Amino acid sequence: MNLDVEAERLLAERLKRRDQAAFNLFVRAYQARVFSLVHRMLGNRAEAEDLAQEVFITVFKSIDSFRGESRLGTWLYRIAVNHCKNRLKYLDRRMVKGHAGLDEESDRTLAEGGPVMSKVDRPDDATEGTELESVIRRALTLIDPDHRELIVLRDLEGLAYEEIIVITGLAEGTVKSRLHRARAALRDAIEKGLGCKLPD
Amino acid sequence: MQTPRLNDETVRDLFSAYHDHELGRDEAEAVRAYLEANPELAGEYRAFCKMIDALGAMADGARSASGAHTAAPRAEVDLxxxxxxxxxxxxxxxxxxxxxxxxxxxxxxxxxxxxxxxxxxxxxxxxxxxxxxxxxxxxxxxxx
Structure with a gap:
């Protein structure tokens, strides 16, 4: 469900009054987007569900600090991204990062490293796209979280540069240059996984 | 803006901005011309685009050819x-x-x-x- 600007403004007012019905509506409206973002950042469904819940709890607790300078959804994304960064650092410290923290799907991709490469190499293979996606999903978990953040926001969530600037708090030039480095890093990680250059 | 002299490396650095239509008109035209003249690098650019397209296909809001986003089902979750x-x-x-x-x-x-x-x-x-x-x-x- 996508709320328009006016609906978001009214909802924010109700949230500030700690209107529980409004909060129920808010969670229902945004839970899929938040979960999607968090899941892509963390690569683990259980962690993502827990963290997405924490995102909404933070909103409930800190809605008074929302001044309406950005859209409610953008503000929510910013909270989600910050939570993700903190959780990734925490998981990193606990040494459950990477392979051990991946979903079964990603693990399966890892186990299938060889066959994936051979399938992607066949240009007319109908499964080519799907296999490339598997390799990309795996590669995404391997790149720097700051890079992953921008790829998730821009290429997976499809956000505009303006929104990414608000969410990340980065300058426009930094977003552009970092996104370029992120995509290059992803390309390198994919090619490393494939053991060859990306097929054109 | 004066377009700097291009080579494979500088064009490679512009792949991302060129893909997102973030380059100025002259710079974009220079990159396009350079890629036309260098089929090997053009292949590399196509592979780069393919990677971004695959990311788009993975996304819930898959990007259509017109640049619009279509809503696709997201993972079932009730938080x-x-x-x-x-x-x-x-x-x-x-x-x-x-x-x-x-x-x-x-x-x-x-x-x-x-x-x-x-x-x-x-x-x-x-x-x-x-x-x-x-x-x-x-x-x-x-x-x-």
Whole structure:
């Protein structure tokens, strides 16, 4: 469900009054987007569900600090991204990062490293796209979280540069240059996984 | 803006901005011309685009050819019950303390209250409108 600007403004007012019905509506409206973002950042469904819940709890607790300078959804994304960064650092410290923290799907991709490469190499293979996606999903978990953040926001969530600037708090030039480095890093990680250059 | 002299490396650095239409007109034209003249690098650019397209295909809002986003189903997830439970616990019952303030489905509580009120009013009127038939004349009270 996508709320328009006016609906978001009214909802924010109700949230500030700690209107529980409004909060129920808010969670229902945004839970899929938040979960999607968090899941892509963390690569683990259980962690993502827990963290997405924490995102909404933070909103409930800190809605008074929302001044309406950005859209409610953008503000929510910013909270989600910050939570993700903190959780990734925490998981990193606990040494459950990477392979051990991946979903079964990603693990399966890892186990299938060889066959994936051979399938992607066949240009007319109908499964080519799907296999490339598997390799990309795996590669995404391997790149720097700051890079992953921008790829998730821009290429997976499809956000505009303006929104990414608000969410990340980065300058426009930094977003552009970092996104370029992120995509290059992803390309390198994919090619490393494939053991060859990306097929054109 | 004067377009700097391009080589494979500088063009490679511009792949991302070129793909996102973030280059100025002259610079974009220079990159396009350079790629046309260098088929090997053009292949590399196509592979780069393919990677971004695959990311787009993975996304829930898959990008159509026109640049618009179409809504696609997202992963099934219901966070509300968990959020309510955590909030209730952490606020020591201040929020979501009773089950009625929790997930009550798509029917709002106000509607439920109105329906109950209507039902009560209807019940009241149906009880008061029942006519009590007078006792037949000559009837003898049983207690006598």
């Amino acid at each position: 509300l019950a968990g959020v309510q439970s955590k909030l209730s616990r952490r606020s020591r019952g201040k929020f979501y303390n009773d089950r009625w303030s929790r997930n009550v489905g798509i029917v709002p509580l106000e509607l439920i209250a109105v329906l109950v009120l209507i039902a009560l009013i209807a019940a009241y009127f149906s009880m008061t409108s029942i006519s009590v038939a007078p006792a037949p004349q000559g009837a003898v009270p049983a207690a006598r």
